[in-house]
Amino acid sequence: MLDSVLFYFFGGVAVLSALLVVTRRNAVHSAVFLITALLATAGIFLQLRAEFLFIVQIILYAGGVMVLFIFVIMLVNLDVALHQLKFNRQTWVAVILAAALGGMTAFAIYFARHNQNSPVFQIPAAAAARLEPNTELVSRGLFHEYLLPFEIASVLLLVAMIGAVVMAKKKV
Amino acid sequence: MIPVSHYLFLSLALFIIGVVGVLTRRNVIIILMSIELILNAVNINLVAFSRLFGSVNGQIFALFVITDAAAEAAVGLGIIIAFFRNRETVLADEMDLLKW
Numbered sequence: 469m470l471d472s473v474l475f476y477f478f479g480g481v482a483v484l485s486a487l488l489v490v491t492r493r494n495a496v497h498s499a500v501f502l503i504t505a506l507l508a509t510a511g512i513f514l515q516l517r518a519e520f521l522f523i524v525q526i527i528l529y530a531g532g533v534m535v536l537f538i539f540v541i542m543l544v545n546l547d548v549a550l551h552q553l554k555f556n557r558q559t560w561v562a563v564i565l566a567a568a569l570g571g572m573t574a575f576a577i578y579f580a581r582h583n584q585n586s587p588v589f590q591i592p593a594a595a596a597a598r599l600e601p602n603t604e605l606v607s608r609g610l611f612h613e614y615l616l617p618f619e620i621a622s623v624l625l626l627v628a629m630i631g632a633v634v635m636a637k638k639k640v
Numbered sequence: 641m642i643p644v645s646h647y648l649f650l651s652l653a654l655f656i657i658g659v660v661g662v663l664t665r666r667n668v669i670i671i672l673m674s675i676e677l678i679l680n681a682v683n684i685n686l687v688a689f690s691r692l693f694g695s696v697n698g699q700i701f702a703l704f705v706i707t708d709a710a711a712e713a714a715v716g717l718g719i720i721i722a723f724f725r726n727r728e729t730v731l732a733d734e735m736d737l738l739k740w
Contacts, residue, residue, distance in 0.1 A: 475642050479650045486654050486677050490661035495669050502673050505654075509680050512650070516691050518699050521683075521706075528706055533676070533713045540717045541669060544724045555664045556733050562663035570656040574649065581645045589644045595694030605696040606703070614700050621707045628711035632718035638725075 471515060478511035493554055495541045503534050520603045647688035654681035666731045668723075672716045679709045 485504040492498045510525040581589050599605065610618050654677055661674030683702040690698025724730055 472642055475646070479646075482650070483653050483657070486657040489670070489673055489677065490657055490665065495667060498670050498673055502676065505677065506680060509654075509684060512647075512684055513687055516647075516687050518687050518690070518702075521687060521699050521702055524703065524706060525683075528710060529676075529680075533710055536713055536717055537669065537673065540720060543721060544669070544730050552731070553666060556666050559664045563660055566656050566660045566663065569659070570652060573652050577645050577648045577652070581643070589692075591641050591644060591692050592694075593641075595692060598694035599691065599696060602696075602699075606699055609696050609700045610703070613697075617704060621704055624711055625707060628714045632714040635715070635718035636721045 474511065474515045478508045478515065481505075482508035482512065491554075496538070499534060499537050499541060502537070503530050506530055506534070517599060518602060520606045644688050644692050647684055651681045651684040651688070654678075654684070666733055668720055668730050668732050668735075669717075671732060672713065672720075675716075676709055676713065679705055 482505050485501040485508065488501040489498045489505060492501065506525065506529045510522050510530075513522040513525060658674045658677035658681060661677065662671050665671055665674065683705055686698040686702040686705070690696060690702075720730060723735065727734070729735075
């Protein structure tokens with residue numbers, strides 16, 4: 469019962485603030501609503517008992533990436549953009565194509581769920597218990613099974629950092 | 641217990657909203673924010689299936705996706721700053737030159 473309440477609350481908040489991100493004229497408002505959407509997603513992670521990912525989402529996204537976004541919005545002068553068109557010319561084509569993609573995928577999910585009375589979509593209680601010490605299991609997987617991708621991710625972050633510094637510099 | 645398909649529908653809604661944002665907005669910063677929304681929708685899928693199968697691998701992949709999103713945001717915002725310094729605009733449909 470509490471699970472459903474939490475899921476529908478956080479899901480509703482996420483979808484609503486995602487819509488506001490896309491439709492607001494002012495980029496600062498969009499950034500604030502993006503923070504709300506990311507925090508609601510963190511709530512979904514917590515409701516799925518992924519505590520480590522919940523903390524990472526809040527610290528890294530809401531704390532790190534969004535600060536970067538706000539900084540760039542303040543560096544870039546947006547007063548002119550407030551009086552210009554929000555959407556480009558192919559808006560309606562894009563909306564129709566996205567709706568078609570969404571309808572197709574929704575049909576696929578619905579069909580897979582209702583076709584062969586598939587038990588695969590119901591979360592078994594035994595599977596949930598196997599995720600129990602969440603942070604320990606994540607770290608064990610990260611440092612045993614996925615050690616090489618983990619190291620490659622650190623190199624990726626280093627490259628991204630150097631690239632961002634080089635590109636944002638005044639004279640290359 | 642909530643069936644996994646509800647998580648899939650939530651993730652689909654966020655994904656489609658992000659796609660519409662990428663395709664329709666003119667401001668490049670908001671396009672980058674929409675890409676963050678898309679990556680976030682993917683993470684919901686990964687974590688939901690991780691719970692369904694009782695395996696922590698999906699959460700580890702979600703961590704890698706978050707790492708990727710952070711790298712992409714840093715590089716993208718660096719490009720936006722460099723571009724704005726040269727052209728004084730952040731509108732995507734005014735970015736139509738390879739060299740100026």
